[in-house]
Amino acid sequence: MTYEIIDTTPLDPIAQPLLAALEIEYTTRYREFRKDSAASVSEEMLRYPAELFAPPEGAFIVIQRDGKTVGGGAFKRYDTATAELKRIWTHESERRQGLARRVVEELEARALRQGYRRVYLTTGFRQPEAAGLYTSTGYEALFDRSIAPEIHFRLPFGKDLLEPGRLESLSDLRRAEPLGQRS
Template identity: 50%
Template sequence: MSSAARTPLSDLTVVQALVSDVRVQPLLRELGDEYSTRYGRDAHAELARYPDEEFTAPHGGVLLLLLEGGEPVAGGAFRRYDATTAELKRIWTHSAHRRRGLARRVVAELEREAAARGYRRIHLTTGPRQPEARGLYLATGYTPLFDTQADPETIGPLPFEKHVPVATRTGKATDL
């Protein structure tokens, strides 16, 4: 798809989905393939280890997809880490749709939803062989909880955090 034909970010549809939703399968399949290539081991089982319940109420999580023309182009999720902290998981952009700011949009949507559910902090980890993810989190205001000067391969999973203001409900239609 040429960049001239791409939908503006404001025209993408944001939907909540379950892990078992057929629209989530391209996300998990491509993400598993990419992780398997980068880390030299089958990552598909790791991606399947969290059931739907981890990303739905009452646990406080959510899985969001960005749809373009009804097809998933990006997505991500959060789950309850502790009473005040959400943990971002599975931030993904379809390989044919990268370099459009979609991952930033996913992260912003997840942060908004986490704040609306009362979470005050967001935690996440990314792998040492995912420099794009590391760059995304640094660019979107996450604080690295590791020495950024160290070789990522010597650290293992790279933890980040961000404190978010809790959304306040005004009772207006814009809150819905």
């Protein structure tokens, strides 16, 4: 299978399948934990203006196969040294085939080229596949794993891009308390 990686923007029509599918997935996974799940997910999806995901401080990619958007993701500036990954997604039919790993690798490469030294991200506690992906690609959990994940709600991870596995460079990204529903 041949995949095409396209640097684009969340406003591009080819990004819409990714964004629409994320809204459905987040709404479904968190329905019982958010009062108005659909509205809060829509609000979250609109929280960041598209320009935050554009170079020189950000990036937004989609992956297409045969003209169909099957994956993608983005990053924006977290701080001067850190890119924050957002909107990592793969189509249901493409999961468990390494495509999400490729999205992460592509975003990390762009972040390095744009001068970032590390990456930060959060994923939801009802997304164990995402947590597994980040752990398997060298991300360090920046939360207390002895606390039930739903208390954290959002699970933060970090990675030193220059020295993967180096934890000292991530210490300022750790939070003293769980990331509840709003932070």
